[in-house]
Amino acid sequence: MKKSDALNAPFQPESFEFTDPKAVKEIIARYPEGRDHSAIMPLLDLAQRQVAVTGPFGDYPTGGGWLPRAALDEVASICGVAPIKVYEVATFYSMYNLEPxxxxxxxxxxxxxxxxxxxxxxxxxxxNYLDIKLGQTTDDGYFTLMEVECLGACSNAPMIQVNDDYYEDLTAESVVTILKSFQKDVVPPSGPQNGRIGSMSIAGPTTLEEQAKKAGVI
Ligand code: FES
Known part of the structure; x- marks a missing residue:
């Protein structure tokens, strides 16, 4: 579904309220007075994480975080901007999910x-393993597959992000192992999956060895 269509979709709840007003205040306080609109992005993130914890609205069996339109309106009201300003931000960045x-x-x-x-x-x-296409969610509400542009871990390509964690240096086999682990609600170790440390050569450091020793990575 197009992000702009999601804003008027039938699954939208009537209302949204932040459950942790202290966290909202703390975010607003990070910015100079009169610059509340600077808090739009972190407040959207807070709302999305709240939905992931408080659970789905209506009949949706999914448990991941997303931003109902009512949450966007709430953020606009808190930041004192027109709702369209928040819609523009939320529809632009792939980190904001506008549907379950x-x-x-x-x-x-x-x-x-x-x-x-x-x-x-x-x-x-x-x-193939989940039997869904990109952009779809499995019937049990466990997995959504989303194609995204560069996530900034190109030196460890190919990679995926699952919720907040990166899984890197993947193969067809290792990515299925990761999915199987999540199916059991066991979060597998994130990072490179081919045994290397960070972005270092798999054969170990070839330059800056002294610095690597000092940093305790070898
Ligand atoms: S191309 Fe940069 S992380 Fe995939």
Missing amino acids: VGKYLVQLCTTTPCWLCGSADVVNACT
Whole structure:
């Protein structure tokens, strides 16, 4: 569904209220007086995380975070801006979900570096294993697959993001192992899945060895 269509979709709840007013105040206080609109993005993030915790609205069996239109309106009212200003932000960034998503939101990077390193295999492995297409959610509400642009971990391509964590240096096999683990509600270790440390060569450091020792990474 197009993000703009989601704002008027039938699954929209009537109202939204922040359950942690203290957290809202703390976010507003980060910015100079009169600049409340600077808080739009962190408040949207707070609202999305609240929905993930408080659960779905209506009959949706999904448990991931998303932003109902009522939440966007609430953020606009708190920040003293017209709702369209918040809609513009929420529809632009892929980090904001404007429709219900699965408990585990799997964002698959298919931009050039990931694609050159085999993201098509990773995508096919996920769609085949879960039997859904990109943009869809499994019937049990566990997984949503979302294609995204570069997530900034190109040196560890191909990679995916599941909720807040990155899984990198993937293959068709390792990504299925990760999905199987989430199916059991066990969060697998994030980061590179091929045994290397960070973005270091798998054979170990070839330069700056002294610095690596000092940093305690070898
Ligand atoms: S291209 Fe995939 S993380 Fe940058």
